[in-house]
Amino acid sequence: MSENQSLSLNPNVSVDCVVFGFDLSGLKVLLIERENPDNTDGKNYQLPGDLIRNDENLDEAAKRILKELTALDNLFLSQFAAFGDPSRVKRENDLEWLRSVRKDPEARVVTVGYFSLIKPENFKPAANSFARKAEWMSIDIVPELAFDHNLILQNGMEALKLKMRTEPVGFELLPEKFTLGQLQNLYETVMGFEIDKRNFRRKITGMDFLKALDEKQQGVAHKPARLYEFNQSAYNHSFSPMFDFQ
Amino acid sequence: MSENQSLSLNPNVSVDCVVFGFDLSGLKVLLIERENPDNTDGKNYQLPGDLIRNDENLDEAAKRILKELTALDNLFLSQFAAFGDPSRVKRENDLEWLRSVRKDPEARVVTVGYFSLIKPENFKPAANSFARKAEWMSIDIVPELAFDHNLILQNGMEALKLKMRTEPVGFELLPEKFTLGQLQNLYETVMGFEIDKRNFRRKITGMDFLKALDEKQQGVAHKPARLYEFNQSAYNHSFSPMFDFQ
DNA sequence: ACAAAAGTGTTTAATATACACCCATGT
DNA sequence: ACATGGGTGTATATTAAACACTTTTGT
Numbered sequence: 001m002s003e004n005q006s007l008s009l010n011p012n013v014s015v016d017c018v019v020f021g022f023d024l025s026g027l028k029v030l031l032i033e034r035e036n037p038d039n040t041d042g043k044n045y046q047l048p049g050d051l052i053r054n055d056e057n058l059d060e061a062a063k064r065i066l067k068e069l070t071a072l073d074n075l076f077l078s079q080f081a082a083f084g085d086p087s088r089v090k091r092e093n094d095l096e097w098l099r100s101v102r103k104d105p106e107a108r109v110v111t112v113g114y115f116s117l118i119k120p121e122n123f124k125p126a127a128n129s130f131a132r133k134a135e136w137m138s139i140d141i142v143p144e145l146a147f148d149h150n151l152i153l154q155n156g157m158e159a160l161k162l163k164m165r166t167e168p169v170g171f172e173l174l175p176e177k178f179t180l181g182q183l184q185n186l187y188e189t190v191m192g193f194e195i196d197k198r199n200f201r202r203k204i205t206g207m208d209f210l211k212a213l214d215e216k217q218q219g220v221a222h223k224p225a226r227l228y229e230f231n232q233s234a235y236n237h238s239f240s241p242m243f244d245f246q
Numbered sequence: 247m248s249e250n251q252s253l254s255l256n257p258n259v260s261v262d263c264v265v266f267g268f269d270l271s272g273l274k275v276l277l278i279e280r281e282n283p284d285n286t287d288g289k290n291y292q293l294p295g296d297l298i299r300n301d302e303n304l305d306e307a308a309k310r311i312l313k314e315l316t317a318l319d320n321l322f323l324s325q326f327a328a329f330g331d332p333s334r335v336k337r338e339n340d341l342e343w344l345r346s347v348r349k350d351p352e353a354r355v356v357t358v359g360y361f362s363l364i365k366p367e368n369f370k371p372a373a374n375s376f377a378r379k380a381e382w383m384s385i386d387i388v389p390e391l392a393f394d395h396n397l398i399l400q401n402g403m404e405a406l407k408l409k410m411r412t413e414p415v416g417f418e419l420l421p422e423k424f425t426l427g428q429l430q431n432l433y434e435t436v437m438g439f440e441i442d443k444r445n446f447r448r449k450i451t452g453m454d455f456l457k458a459l460d461e462k463q464q465g466v467a468h469k470p471a472r473l474y475e476f477n478q479s480a481y482n483h484s485f486s487p488m489f490d491f492q
Numbered sequence: 493a494c495a496a497a498a499g500t501g502t503t504t505a506a507t508a509t510a511c512a513c514c515c516a517t518g519t
Numbered sequence: 520a521c522a523t524g525g526g527t528g529t530a531t532a533t534t535a536a537a538c539a540c541t542t543t544t545g546t
Contacts, residue, residue: 012258013330013356054354058330082328082358084259084304108300110259110356112328181524198527199509222523223516427497444500445536468497469543 009051011107015061016049016083016149018115018156019069021123021136022173027189028136029153030069030118030125034097034146044093046146047153048134049111051102062114069134076117076172080159081152084110088148097146115156117172164190165243168209171230179217179225180204187243203243209235255297257353261307262295262329262395264361264402265315267369267382268419273435274382275399276315276364276371280343280392290339292392293399294380295357297348308360315380322363322418326405327398330356334394343392361402363418410436411489414455417476425463425471426450433489449489455481 019030031045048069052061058079066075086108089095098105125134142153163169170186171178184200204210211231217224265276277291294315298307304325312321332354335341344351371380385403390396409415416432417424430446450456457477463470 010258010354010356012256052330052356055332057332058328058356061330079327081325082304084298084307084358086301086303108256110256110298110304110358112330112356179525196508196510197525198511201526202528203508217517217525219518220524221518223525225525425498442536442538443498444538447499448501449535463498463544465545466497467495467545469499471498 008054009103010054011051011102011104012109014049014051014109014111015058015065016047016111016113016152017062017065018047018113018153018160019066019118020115020156020160020173021118021120022186022189023120025138027139029139029142031135031137031142031145032069033133033135043143044146045135045137045143045149047149051109058112058114062112062116066116070118070123072118072122076169077114078116078159078163078169079112079114081113081155082110083113083148083152085148091146094146111152113152113156113159115159117160117169119173119175121175161190168207168230168235170243177213177215177227177229179227181225183228191243254300255349256300257297257348257350258355260295260297260355260357261304261311262293262357262359262398263308263311264293264359264399264406265312265364266361266402266406266419267364267366268432268435269366271384273385275385275388277381277383277388277391278315279379279381289389290392291381291383291389291395293395297355304358304360308358308362312362316364316369318364318368322415323360324362324405324409324415325358325360327359327401328356329359329394329398329401331394337392340392357398359398359402359405361405363406363415365419365421367421407436414453414476414481414489416489423459423461423473423475425473427471429474 021028032048034044034046048065050065062077180201209231211229213227215227267274278294280290280292294311296311426447455477457475459473461473
């Protein structure tokens, strides 16, 4: 191997990103619509990902992939697992796709899974034409994906749940200013169970990193809710389940 | 790439194992003593690890590495992170060592970290001459290790703590039959703080997977303690911090 | 007799849970 | 006026925490 290998893609290691978004209609994941080589069946989706470059580390690879896709920097990013089954590629159309984009399409690839959180206000796929065709897909109607991406997504989802129980990362999925209702809604959606409104508010407002603003919602057909901000600096890291409802 | 690649080691992906053990003198990690090519300084340690084979998945690679080292099957094993800094190899003696054992010593390697738990009764390095020189090292006197292995060890340690707070895996570090005192000792050691004896016993015995035996310690210079067994089948998986003391 | 760890309950504090009505806004 | 989500407090149950003495064995 030589110096100029460092400028190339490593044939054996990739990074795949499970990018979560959240809005009124629920939890979303960002999928890439792949051109189906044989065009036999309908749309063909995969997680955004790429081989790593030999001069970047894994986090940098994930950031690069996300930047190319969304043009955003400084997204929340967390590595959750590596996937290395030799038969990760077993469908014929996956293999065909690899042949169309990879220098070494038969190479065995181990992939490292990251999940990322995006504020919906910051990325609307339709408005971004420079990227590959990206699409927000509701988490509960995700179809069969390429390779082992359904497995990666499932693991990413578990990682998100765990993270949200132990660290205040949910804010990364909400607008800069949000209501307690939106925050509760997010937790209920991700965790998959309902939370008592009064208990939720008591617990969450008791945490120092939530900053109440002197501002209210506007233009809603009900009593306007107070807006809050996440105060990163007030948060002191310490593992203990912070959001353990139920 | 061709068919016979599948019989070979993948040059770019390895697995490293943080193998924990526990006895009277505390928490241990299993280190490999590497022959120091330039013999300038003292002993040179690294975590057990190897490039993966192209026909095995990551778990299988970890199992193979552990089997070669300990001759044991069915060890507890948990993947915790991937490490892919391009400058993982930055010391000259690490590079020399790679040149002496690797087909492609300059290749960029991403490694996947696993931690494993061994009952001390099951593995005594001195008694195993077939393996590379392995040594139990007390966790708090681990010297500077090869590559980024100190980082991997540190991350493995955090992963163990997290696991022990949420699942009953501590039993994998204790003899088949153990006392509540040993169990508490283990938790105190790993977690790094003291636990009230009565509260600990109340909580732990309230869990269904702990089976009290009609048997006592023998030959101890104090009141002999009752022995317990871990009853795997009685344990129903459900994440919520099971061992959250302090 | 002494040393060493085992074993055992109660009180208090903190936290979690369950629960229902009025409020402010847009249509 | 009605529909919608916002906002609020209290009582009870559960869980966590603090705390000290007696027991059994080997030396």
